[in-house]
Amino acid sequence: MRFVYSPAHLAHDTVTETVMGAVIPANEVPERAERIRATLEADGGFTLVGPTDHGPDPILAVHDAGLVRFVEEAWREARAQSINRPNLLADTYPSFRMFEGMSPAFVAGRPETRSAAGRAGWWGLDTANPLVAGTAGAARAAVDVALTAADLVLGGERAAYGLCRPPGHHAARSMAGGYCFFNNAAIAADAIVRATGQRVAILDVDYHHGNGTQQIFWQRGDVLYVSLHADPERQYPYFLGRADETGEGQGRGANLNIPLPAGTDDGAYLAALDRGLEAIAAAPGEIVVVSLGFDTYGHDPIGDFALTTAVYHECGRRVAALGRRLVILQEGGYHRPSLGANARAWLRGAEGRPYEPLPAAGFGEHGSNR
Numbered sequence: 625m626r627f628v629y630s631p632a633h634l635a636h637d638t639v640t641e642t643v644m645g646a647v648i649p650a651n652e653v654p655e656r657a658e659r660i661r662a663t664l665e666a667d668g669g670f671t672l673v674g675p676t677d678h679g680p681d682p683i684l685a686v687h688d689a690g691l692v693r694f695v696e697e698a699w700r701e702a703r704a705q706s707i708n709r710p711n712l713l714a715d716t717y718p719s720f721r722m723f724e725g726m727s728p729a730f731v732a733g734r735p736e737t738r739s740a741a742g743r744a745g746w747w748g749l750d751t752a753n754p755l756v757a758g759t760a761g762a763a764r765a766a767v768d769v770a771l772t773a774a775d776l777v778l779g780g781e782r783a784a785y786g787l788c789r790p791p792g793h794h795a796a797r798s799m800a801g802g803y804c805f806f807n808n809a810a811i812a813a814d815a816i817v818r819a820t821g822q823r824v825a826i827l828d829v830d831y832h833h834g835n836g837t838q839q840i841f842w843q844r845g846d847v848l849y850v851s852l853h854a855d856p857e858r859q860y861p862y863f864l865g866r867a868d869e870t871g872e873g874q875g876r877g878a879n880l881n882i883p884l885p886a887g888t889d890d891g892a893y894l895a896a897l898d899r900g901l902e903a904i905a906a907a908p909g910e911i912v913v914v915s916l917g918f919d920t921y922g923h924d925p926i927g928d929f930a931l932t933t934a935v936y937h938e939c940g941r942r943v944a945a946l947g948r949r950l951v952i953l954q955e956g957g958y959h960r961p962s963l964g965a966n967a968r969a970w971l972r973g974a975e976g977r978p979y980e981p982l983p984a985a986g987f988g989e990h991g992s993n994r
């Protein structure tokens with residue numbers, strides 16, 4: 625299988641994030657993608673290709689131009705305003721309650737502040753989304769990685785993997801968040817619909833609900849969104865991801881959320897995956913975009929599922945058994961020592977190659993994150 629990778633992600637060298645006000649080391653760090661790249665290269669069955677530049681238009685087809693401007697200007701602006709922190713993180717967000725009782729027209733006319741910290745809140749969802757000097761370039765490159773993977777599949781490949789970093793599925797039309805700036809999977813799915821005139825399904829198997837992807841396609845019938853994720857009753861993004869969210873308007877019935885309990889293990893996960901795959905199999909279309917996260921792994925530092933490396937091979941196998949072509953895009957996964965082995969297992973499964981587990985790579989069942 626070919627996999628698309630850009631070194632531009634290295635400059636998105638995040639330092640910290642915050643959890644309920646406490647500063648912690650960033651979870652979404654360059655080492656994640658480097659671990660996956662190194663393991664796929666060592667496997668011998670994967671060919672690295674660089675992305676091609678697709679320009680801003682496919683991004684602007686999905687995202688508000690103001691969000692794109694913010695991502696491009698924020699770092700320079702923060703420094704110009706003497707915000708001398710290792711990364712720009714917001715602390716104040718325009719809750720929709722701030723505007724209660726004001727007309728939609730009035731609210732829509734509220735100006736975006738000129739403060740860089742304020743703008744980070746205006747265009748953001750949460751305080752775990754550090755932005756640094758290289759973020760804009762990395763986010764643009766991640767979109768090109770996704771679109772290049774889509775091109776490979778449109779060109780006839782059965783499957784291609786885009787090693788996107790930063791990830792994308794929390795980014796909505798006008799909002800960054802959850803380590804995401806541009807929604808790589810949504811941009812790829814939208815481009816595929818435009819290129820083929822056919823319907824596309826997105827299967828999101830990151831541990832978290834892809835609120836951004838759901839929001840972007842909420843009223844569209846041409847993209848089916850199916851997501852397996854931690855129940856928002858206990859987990860980020862809290863305010864979307866429930867089973868009763870099924871789409872509206874043209875998109876009615878084209879959104880399937882499958883929230884899962886803490887401790888979800890291989891067996892329960894595979895049963896839920898089969899439900900999601902049944903919905904995709906029942907819908908028209910030839911291409912599936914997979915939002916692939918490994919924060920479902922048993923030792924992930926921010927997840928609470930119990931999946932094993934072996935089950936990722938079976939997941940890849942079952943997804944490929946749909947018989948559709950696959951554009952597989954990296955989302956989350958924060959237990960760094962296991963990321964390479966988990967990606968390798970999933971992708972080998974998707975290609976119909978045997979699992980052939982790697983020798984335990986120097987981390988125990990409860991190994992550290994370094």
Ligand code: Q9C
Binds near residue numbers: 793830832917926
């Ligand atoms: N304790 C993705 O997996 N909340 N994003 C973090 C950390 C945000 C995850 C709290 C999680 C975002 C792509």
Ligand code: ZN
Binds near residue numbers: 832919956
């Ligand atoms: Zn996630």
